[in-house]
Amino acid sequence: MFMPIEFRRRISFVATIALISTLSAALAGCSEEKSETADVVRPVKVVEIAQADAARQLSYSGAVRARTEMNLGFRVSGKIVERIVNVGDRVNVGDLLARIDATDYELAVRSATANLEAAERQVETVELVRDRAKQLLARKFASQAQFDQAVLSYNQAVATRDAAKSALSQAKNQVIYTNLVADRPGIVTAINADVGQVVGSGTPVATVAVEGEKEVQVAVPETEIGNFKAGLPVKVGIWSDAGLSLDGMVREVAGSADQQSRTFSVRVSLPNDPRVLLGMTATVEASAGSGTPFVSVPLSALAEKDGYPIVWVVDRGTETVRSRPVMLADFTTDGVRVTEGLKFGDLVVAAGTQFMTDNLKVTISNDTTRQAAAAAETSLVR
Structure with missing residues (x-):
């Protein structure tokens, strides 16, 4: 069958375009497959572990009060x-x-006054009897027994008068009271x-x-009361004046815990400062020693694996991450304290731990590293 030359040229051009499209699709598929098999590199924010510290800060709130209240x-x-x-x-x-x-007490004073006057008259009477008996005894007109009886009556009258004087003084005191x-x-x-x-x-x-002297009374839990002794220096901050910091000293530690709160009362003496008023809210901060050194990491760095706490540590050489189990001491407002599992200089992933897997490639910027190290040092200082 005879075809025109122009028609054969058009068929050849269409076939060429189709071949090029097929080759392009194949190349694109290879490129996507190669991209999918390439290693994923994830940027991360890290914190560098500072030198371990065995001291930790304890902080408790209380109210300013007078040392003595009557x-x-x-x-x-x-x-x-x-x-x-x-x-x-x-x-x-x-x-x-x-x-x-004071009406009744004033009446008691009048009654006591009258009793005293009567007692004094009685003393005068028996005194005359005693003197008369003495004269009669000297003249042999009275016996020794009669004289002794007169002396005894006089002594009893004097005692009654003295008791009346004391009753009057007591009645007057009650009026004063x-x-x-x-x-x-x-x-x-x-x-x-x-x-x-x-x-x-x-x-x-x-x-x-x-x-006079003011103080702050705080409640310390039984787990920390062992860190407080009389004479311990502490720092006291006043909530209403952020720039005011005072040097206080533990004056008294309760010998037993409160039955309801199970906390111990600790009284901290304050220096005399006119800016500190009774009833102000104060914060007492003390350094507590710990037998086990610890490091601090942000709370966002903490993850969990098989029910145990872990962190993701970056290997500086391979720039990959590995999970590492840790032992926790306690939680703070800034993060968490770790006693085992980390050492000085470790790089710990501080954010995005939910995306981490073992041997995952990561990239770290120098700025992030420096900022993280500074944040870790600040956390330890606090």
Whole structure:
């Protein structure tokens, strides 16, 4: 069959295009297959382990309070008829805080006064009898027994008079005790009873924080109380003033734990500073020694494998990662403390641990390494 030359040229051109397309597709498939089989290199952020440290920082919050607080109450019972002070008032020695009804005690004073006068008259009477008996004995008109009886009556009258004097003094003191006064300067921090209330002797009516040394009281768990001893220097920060840092000292450690919270009360003495006011929130920081050195890593670096904690460590030579089991000490606000499994200079993957597999190729930038090392050193300092 005869075909025109132009038609044969068109068929040849189409065949050539089809062959080129087939070859291109084949080459592309080979390229994709080669790309798929190539090693994956993942960029990572790492932290370099700093020198292990055996000290750790303990931090507890508490409130500033006066070293001495007095719960003042009346020394006699009665009904409160007047309260002079309010919470926050500053008082000095002898200032009147409150009064109770003194009517009954004033009547007791009158009764004791009358009893004393009667006792004194009785002494005068028996004294005359004694002197008369003495004169009669000298003249032989009275026996020795009569004189001895007169002397005994006189001594009994004197004793009764002395008892009446003491009763009168006691009654007068009770009148004085109807006034509640401050015996030391300070600030009223609480009112526990008010006008109209009947209180017994010793019932707290007002609490006064004595001026002078201040302290911070914190609650320390039983697992850490062994790190606190009297005389231990600590750092105290005030929450309301971030720039204020004071040198405190442990003054007292409770000998037994609180029955409900199971914590021990620790009192820390503060230096005199007018910026520190009663009731302010304070933070007590102390360094605690640990028998086992530890290193700190970010919490994001921690992973889990077969139910055990691990971290991913970068091999500097092969630039691959391997999982490494670690033993944890405790968790902090900045990360986690590790006691076993890491050493100085190790590079630990700090982020993206969920994408890590053993022998995975990674790439690390110098900036990331330097920043991670600085962060690790900062974490250890804290």
